[in-house]
Amino acid sequence: MSEGMLLEQLRADQDHCAAELIEVLYHCAAVSASADFRMLQAISLIHEEHEEDYLTTAAAAVGSGEADPQTISATAMLGRAGDDPRGRYGPNGLEKTIAEVGAALTVTPARARELIVAGSVMRNQLPFVGGMLAIGRIDLPRFLMVVKRSELVDQEKMGSLDTALVGEIENRAPMSMTRFLTMLDATIARTDAGATRKRREVVAKDRAITVRSDRHTPGQSRMSASLPAEHAAAVNAKLDAMAADVHDDDPRTKAQRRLDGFVALAGGHTVLECRCQDCLSGAPDTVDPFDTAESFEATPDVPSPTDGTVAQADTPDQSERAMASQSDVSDTSSAQPRDGAPRPTFHIVVNLSTLLGRDDDPAFLDGHGVIDAETVRNLLAEAHRSYVHTDHSDHSDTDDHRHKDKDKDDHWHNPAHARRARAERRYRPGRKLAELIRCGELCCTFPGCSNPVWRADLDHTTPHGKASGKTNRRNLKPLCRFHHRFKTFDPGWRDYQDEMGTVFFQSPDGHMYLGNAYTGRDLFTSLAPPDQPTDHPARQRIDQIRSRRAESVKRASKREIDRWNAENPPPF
Known part of the structure; x- marks a missing residue:
């Protein structure tokens, strides 16, 4: 687009109303996605050219007597015995592309590599999903999520995954990232169950935690961790419970109480000290210990977090069991477990058939996404379960007997x-x-x-x-x-x-x-909402009409066959 055309559009936008500018947003998002598609394709083509140039260089160095492409490729990547491929042939095609893309887009080598991989997958393994990016049905962040989360899928099943994903995307309106990732993970689990098992192994292997100083703020540090989703849910639930288990007059924000709770856990304490004036002065508690629990019910339409769900981990999970076994707690009165304090709770939805081992359908961990069947069975071994039925009533206080x-x-x-x-x-x-x-x-x-x-x-x-x-x-x-x-x-x-x-x-x-x-x-x-009961009078009436019609056609067809047989006795 020329600069003059862009300036003209920007001037025109100033005269548009909000409703018209929403259409501008749609247009810009679609154009951006299409441009991202073109960018990934260009990056992939650049990579192909650099790899071909690298093989040409390797072939010239190896000599015409060993011109077999596989031999040249292996030599270029591994070198001869004792050789350093980079020293002999220079940077390979991928390294050249990383450097060039990084310079052109002003991105880090890691980001450049991510885009190169995405471009190759888009062109060679997921062309249909790439087409969804080209027409603006999905954006670049969502496509990159597809590439990343499908990396463990068997190569022979990538075509089936491509077809399945494009069907899901085409038949649905745009969705939030949580819904998109859930759809993506569920589709991968249906297409290749082995990828889900591999993912569990990778997640367990890659767990780590880092603590480093904050370069922007003296005296402050930052912490990050990678861990299995079910462990993260347990830690998160414990911190929420500790943050809620203080009196209403505690001056800290919830975020500050959660961090203080984490520090307390690191120090061997399982209960967070309250810092309200009464607790700090050592005075007896003057706050109703049930106030904190009741506060969850104070707002309309907000059930208590201890409410159950379909096979939920109302788990007193690992963190709750640890609370029962730890005795090294602070000796202040506010550090003792208060009656009615919220329990560490997180929620999992799963099919009963999966819990019984009849299938390996994935489960959903609230706030984290899809988890595999084996993990959820282990988590729910000791969890509080609540079974949801959709075929009889909307309410718990009605029965199903007719x-x-x-x-x-x-x-x-x-x-x-x-x-x-x-x-x-x-x-x-x-x-x-x-x-x-x-x-x-x-x-x-x-x-x-x-x-x-x-x-x-x-x-x-x-x-x-x-x-x-x-x-x-x-x-x-x-x-x-x-x-x-x-x-x-x-x-x-x-x-x-x-x-x-x-x-x-x-x-x-x-x-x-x-x-x-x-x-x-x-x-x-x-x-899903239950089907209309088969004994409903309206359904019975229509079924009866259709049955009579089908029976009438069947009798007419039989009469026609009998008449033809009578007119054409054997031999024909």
């Missing part, structure tokens, strides 16, 4: 309907209903948001109290606190939810966005 009422023309009558109606009129959903809704999602349902679903509020799509504003599965969805407040207090935004749980958001200027293009119902198909 009784035939002889006085009402043999129609089915469910005595739980009255209790269900009362539950739908209540503002706060029951525990089982809350679990079902959260298990059916992966994160906040606002477009692009990746906040964990078990930290989200449960929002009524149609406000509670209105005619159709019931507390049931068809009217509830998870929204993080920010988007819940935003949706509630910005009258210009509207949200819609259909019978299948699909959530749409409409902006004030009329743009419509799909919030949950990939959900827990896609990952766990048993969580």
